[in-house]
Amino acid sequence: MRQPHPPLRAAAICSKAAVVVPSATAAFLCLGSDGLIQALISPHIPVQKQSEERRALKRVKKRALLLVNPKARRGGEAIDAVVGRLHRGGLDVTIEPFEALPEIARDIVRLRESADLIILCGGDGTIASGALAVEECGLPLGIIPMGTANDLARTLGIPMDLSQAADVILAGNTRKIDLGSVNGYAFFNVASIGLSAELAQGLDPTLKKRFGRFGYALAAAKVLTKARPFTATIREKGSVSTVKTFQIAVGNGRHYGGGNVIEANAEIDDGHLDLYSLEMNRVWKLAGMLRSFRSGTHGAWKEVRTAKSDEFEIETKRPMPINTDGEIVTSTPAKFLVHPEAITVLAPPASRVDQPQAVRAAA
Numbered sequence: 205m206r207q208p209h210p211p212l213r214a215a216a217i218c219s220k221a222a223v224v225v226p227s228a229t230a231a232f233l234c235l236g237s238d239g240l241i242q243a244l245i246s247p248h249i250p251v252q253k254q255s256e257e258r259r260a261l262k263r264v265k266k267r268a269l270l271l272v273n274p275k276a277r278r279g280g281e282a283i284d285a286v287v288g289r290l291h292r293g294g295l296d297v298t299i300e301p302f303e304a305l306p307e308i309a310r311d312i313v314r315l316r317e318s319a320d321l322i323i324l325c326g327g328d329g330t331i332a333s334g335a336l337a338v339e340e341c342g343l344p345l346g347i348i349p350m351g352t353a354n355d356l357a358r359t360l361g362i363p364m365d366l367s368q369a370a371d372v373i374l375a376g377n378t379r380k381i382d383l384g385s386v387n388g389y390a391f392f393n394v395a396s397i398g399l400s401a402e403l404a405q406g407l408d409p410t411l412k413k414r415f416g417r418f419g420y421a422l423a424a425a426k427v428l429t430k431a432r433p434f435t436a437t438i439r440e441k442g443s444v445s446t447v448k449t450f451q452i453a454v455g456n457g458r459h460y461g462g463g464n465v466i467e468a469n470a471e472i473d474d475g476h477l478d479l480y481s482l483e484m485n486r487v488w489k490l491a492g493m494l495r496s497f498r499s500g501t502h503g504a505w506k507e508v509r510t511a512k513s514d515e516f517e518i519e520t521k522r523p524m525p526i527n528t529d530g531e532i533v534t535s536t537p538a539k540f541l542v543h544p545e546a547i548t549v550l551a552p553p554a555s556r557v558d559q560p561q562a563v564r565a566a567a
Contacts, residue, residue, distance in 0.1 A: 265296040268373075269319035271308055271334070272301050273326035273350065283325065286348060286370050290323075293374035297323075305333040305531065312337035319343060321550070323373060327351015328393055328529040335383055335390035339546050346373035346550040353530065355459040356392045359472050360551040373550045380545035381472045384456030386538050391528035392472070394460035397518065397536060398451030398482070399431060401527040431487040434524065436536075438481070439517040447509065450482045450490075454516055454540045458500075465500030467510065473554065475544040479516055481509040516540040 268290060272283050283299070290297050298318065300311050312322060312334055322338050323346040324331050331347060338345050348369050349357035360381070363369050386395045431450055438445045438452070455466030455478045467478040482490070484507035496502040503510035516539075523535040 265294055266320040267318060268295045268297045268321050268323050268346070269312070269315050270297050270299050270323040270325065270348075271311055271330075272299065272348075273330045286325075286366050289367055289370045290373065293370070295374070305329060308334040309337040312341060316341045316343065321346060321373075323348060325350050328353060328356050329531040331356055332391050332393075332529040332531070335392065335547065339383060339390075339543075342548075344378055344548045344550055348373075351530075353460075353462040355462065356457060356472075356529075358463060359393070359458040360549060361555055362551055372552060375550075375552075377551065377553060378548050379473070379551055379554055381547050381549055382456055382475060383543040383546035384454070384477060384540065385543060386454070386526055386528060386540050387534040389528055389533040391456060393457045393529050394453050394455040394466055395526055395528040395538075395540065396451055396453040397436070397520070397524050397526055397538070398434065398449065399487075400451060400453070400461070401525045401532060402431070404525075404527040404530060404532055433483075433487075435521055436481075437519045438479070438511075439519075440479075440511055440513040441515065445509070447481050447483055449509075450484070450487050452479065452481045452518060454479050454518075456542060461497075464497045467503065467512075468500035470500065471554075473545065475542065476512050476514050477516060477540055477542050479509075479511045479513070483507050483509055514542045 270283075270287065270290075287297050287299065298315070300315065302308055302311060308324070308330065316337075321344045322334070322341070324334050325348040327349070328351055330351065331345075334345075347357055347360070347362055348366055349362060349364055350366070354364060357364065357369070360379075362372055381392075384391045384395065433448050433450050435446065435448050436452060438447060453460075453466065455470055457472040458465060458470045460466055467480070470478045480503060484490070489507065493502055493505055493508070496504065502508050518536055518538045518540070520536045523537075525532045526534050526536065526538055528534075
């Protein structure tokens, strides 16, 4: 398999610019890349005048660069309503459409100086494709979920309703989240080798867009009928294991695969990666495990190996494709890393309410 080109990296961190505002007594404003405004006003300016200037400063709109993927499953929905809502909420929005994922990082790099925040409209693959550029630019990231699974939005508690997702951006609450990488390619949710990579390769984009999760189910049934185990070597700090497995998944976030949970205690800001390996004799035994994958308790099965670390290395006898957040981007051998608190996202305050009750009680 031909190795893809290395991921595009952004050139530099966004800089700050000073703006001098003339008045009877000079006021100096610093408009940072985060859009925050600081004003130093001489004490002898009348209180009424100071209030007027403060109100004027509050009217300065933050600039949002909105990138929309028209090929995402919900990309055909009217983006005008979302943009209108953002405008009414005080954002000056520049829309930048794209047709291929590599365009996302290039557009962010090209237009970063004209934005105070980035808004990505699309699915998980779209958001992951822009992650490295967003990280290096240091701008907050807003998410409008327009994909099929939208697992990052689910992990962050961002509503699937587009208008409500826009309201989350307008609310302005931010949190730091981790970023995973494999061979230098970013992912938020999970990167996997085996069944899900075969599924990603075999999924017809037209089927995916037309039928959504049902399209995934049809493709999965086809993959399972042909599934064969493979041999892999897993290295983590202090241990090496050789396994025969149907799938190895390494998670950075909490949700993946349309609502599955990588591990019961997994969070996207916990500073480590969660690995599982499916080592059953027959792939059809997965049918009995499905419920445990929804709750993240699949590690209780003896056929499932689990591990936590901030770094994993995986080798296979032959190069095998790696699926990251729904996209095939690289292949084995693979090095997985976690980058703690790498991205600032606009999202509701962190919540752990979706953990199983037994897990919460033990926490």
